[in-house]
Amino acid sequence: xxxxxxxxxxxxxxxxxxxxxxxxxxxxxxxxxxxxxxxxxxxxxxxxxxxxxxxxxxxxxxxxxxxxxxxxxxxxxxxxxxxxxxxxxxxxxxxxxxxxxxxxxxxxxxxxx
Amino acid sequence: xxxxxxxxxxxxxxxxxxxxxxxxxxxxxxxxxxxxxxxxxxxxxxxxxxxxxxxxxxxxxxxxxxxxxxxxxxxxxxxxxxxxxxxxxxxxxxxxxxxxxxxxxxxxxxxxxxxxxxxxxxxxxxxxxxxxxxxxxxxxxxxxxxxxxxxxxxxxxxxxxxxxxxxxxxxxxxxxxxxxxxxxxxxxxxxxxxxxxxxxxxxxxxxxxxxxxxxxxxxxxxxxxxxxxxxxxxxxxxxxxxxxxxxxxxxxxxxxxxxxxxxxxxxxxxxxxxxxxxxxxxxxxxxxxxxxxxxxxxxxxxxxxxxxxxxxxxxxxxxxxxxxxx
Numbered sequence: 001x002x003x004x005x006x007x008x009x010x011x012x013x014x015x016x017x018x019x020x021x022x023x024x025x026x027x028x029x030x031x032x033x034x035x036x037x038x039x040x041x042x043x044x045x046x047x048x049x050x051x052x053x054x055x056x057x058x059x060x061x062x063x064x065x066x067x068x069x070x071x072x073x074x075x076x077x078x079x080x081x082x083x084x085x086x087x088x089x090x091x092x093x094x095x096x097x098x099x100x101x102x103x104x105x106x107x108x109x110x111x112x113x
Numbered sequence: 114x115x116x117x118x119x120x121x122x123x124x125x126x127x128x129x130x131x132x133x134x135x136x137x138x139x140x141x142x143x144x145x146x147x148x149x150x151x152x153x154x155x156x157x158x159x160x161x162x163x164x165x166x167x168x169x170x171x172x173x174x175x176x177x178x179x180x181x182x183x184x185x186x187x188x189x190x191x192x193x194x195x196x197x198x199x200x201x202x203x204x205x206x207x208x209x210x211x212x213x214x215x216x217x218x219x220x221x222x223x224x225x226x227x228x229x230x231x232x233x234x235x236x237x238x239x240x241x242x243x244x245x246x247x248x249x250x251x252x253x254x255x256x257x258x259x260x261x262x263x264x265x266x267x268x269x270x271x272x273x274x275x276x277x278x279x280x281x282x283x284x285x286x287x288x289x290x291x292x293x294x295x296x297x298x299x300x301x302x303x304x305x306x307x308x309x310x311x312x313x314x315x316x317x318x319x320x321x322x323x324x325x326x327x328x329x330x331x332x333x334x335x336x337x338x339x340x341x342x343x344x345x346x347x348x349x350x351x352x353x354x355x356x357x358x359x360x361x362x363x364x365x366x367x368x369x370x371x372x373x374x375x376x377x378x379x380x381x382x383x384x385x386x387x388x389x390x391x392x393x394x395x396x397x398x399x400x401x402x403x404x405x406x407x408x409x410x411x412x413x414x415x416x417x418x419x420x421x422x423x424x425x426x427x428x429x430x431x432x433x434x435x436x437x438x439x
Contacts, residue, residue, distance in 0.1 A: 032143070032147070033140075033143070033144050033147065034144055034147030034148055034151060035147075038151065048171075048173075049144070049148070049171055049172050050171075050172050050173045050177065050178045050181060051181065053140075053141075053144060053178075053182075054178070054181035054182045057140075057182060058184075069139075075143060075146055075147075076139060076143065077143050077147070078139070078140050078143060
């Protein structure tokens with residue numbers, strides 16, 4: 001196995017799970033599936049369409065997202081928005097992310113704590 | 114005319130429960146339309162159907178997408194139950210398969226109307242059927258368990274108690290144990306059965322195979338030896354190692370069975386004289402002597418092999434133990 005393969009495997013492991021948090025944060029502004037996918041990719045998240053769309057729907061059934069159909073445009077689109085429960089989840093995940101970041105930094109800088 | 118998108122949407126919808134279809138259909142259509150639009154908006158260099166095709170290719174197999182929407186498992190037995198499934202099969206098969214093969218071959222042989230080829234063929238066929246049937250139904254059961262989210266803690270859960278014993282040289286495997294127990298039970302069963310069922314039927318009269326007079330001593334003697342062999346097999350299995358005294362006991366038991374058996378056969382005392390007379394009268398007398406010779410030779414070979422095998426095992430065990438100490 002060459003280095004690039006090992007690297008992409010490691011990145012995949014590292015990024016798994018960040019997509020949920022990124023979606024919740026992005027959806028503080030209402031957005032629809034394809035636009036969200038596009039935005040996530042711009043931001044450097046590697047996510048497949050066939051993973052993201054079922055994920056949005058799951059978060060919706062779990063009550064983390066709310067949705068409504070927007071019919072004012074040429075084509076009806078389902079817009080998702082973060083719910084109050086989703087905000088709570090995002091806050092918890094964000095705190096976790098910050099803790100992990102701090103721990104990794106400490107390890108990197110050789111702080112023994 | 115249905116487009117590729119229509120066919121894709123149907124491909125997803127037919128794999129989700131009916132109640133979710135109405136909800137999911139406009140969503141998937143919108144997703145595909147958005148993706149197609151985004152690609153053509155950036156200056157269409159491809160024809161429309163090529164864009165549609167590449168959008169659908171990126172979305173991937175509609176059944177996989179449907180499975181993600183409905184949290185369906187895309188495997189038969191997942192990591193949660195795989196080890197339990199494997200352990201069950203590897204425990205059950207080596208016990209059930211030899212037992213069923215031996216009993217079927219035994220029953221065929223006793224039936225007396227089959228050639229050696231038929232008996233062996235029957236055994237192979239039964240072994241194959243039992244293996245495939247067991248494996249199939251066990252797997253079906255586990256596939257259902259996987260989908261029912263039943264708790265299988267006792268069967269699948271792992272504790273340090275389930276650690277396998279380190280194999281000891283000379284210890285019989287579970288398969289060997291099953292084979293010897295089956296063979297011994299079969300031998301004892303045959304001695305009793307041939308008397309009770311009296312399977313030689315000539316001219317409406319049925320006769321036991323062995324001389325009923327032998328019940329005064331020799332047939333009970335064989336039954337007792339078989340019982341001792343059963344106990345001894347259990348002891349060697351539990352002891353988990355083969356020692357020199359075991360090898361001696363093993364040889365004594367083998368000889369206690371083999372020597373009288375061969376002696377009774379070669380001197381003609383084993384067979385029921387009434388059955389022999391009836392056979393002679395029916396013109397079958399030529400078959401008795403060759404059959405006796407074959408059985409006697411078989412018993413000699415098995416007895417000799419069994420006795421020597423015990424000493425070989427003891428020698429191997431002692432060698433590996435001393436090598437372990439060195």
